[in-house]
Amino acid sequence: MHELSVCLSLLEQVQAIAAERDAIRVTRIELKVGPLSGVESDLLKSAWPMASAGSVAVDAELVIDAAEIVVRCSACETDTAATPNRLVCGNCGDFHTTVVSGDEMILQTVELETS
Secondary structure (H helix, E strand, O other), X not given: OHHHHHHXXXXXXXXXXXXXXXXXXXXXXEEEEOOXXXXXXXXXXXXXXXXXXXXXXXXXXXXXXXXXXXXXEOOOOOEEEOEOOEOOOOOOOOOOEEEEEOOOEEEEEEEEEEO
């Protein structure tokens, strides 16, 4: 399961943040995950309890926000929404586009409890 290794990497980042701030517990983690990131949000959520077991984040709520796919058109230079299987310009219909967002996985927020 690819998502377990993603969770373990995420946990490393979260534990480093918690250690920097002398936190005793992580209560909430918010991620932004795009549909083109290669990460399945449902599988990530199901892998999280196994990855976080025995850590400061064991009881942390994992919240995953879906990122929109946005492409920039090379022809008309417009940014428009797109779908995973149709990365064309929503303005002129050209297929020469660049993904602006939708391929990311971003750690947005980590809520901590300190002593």
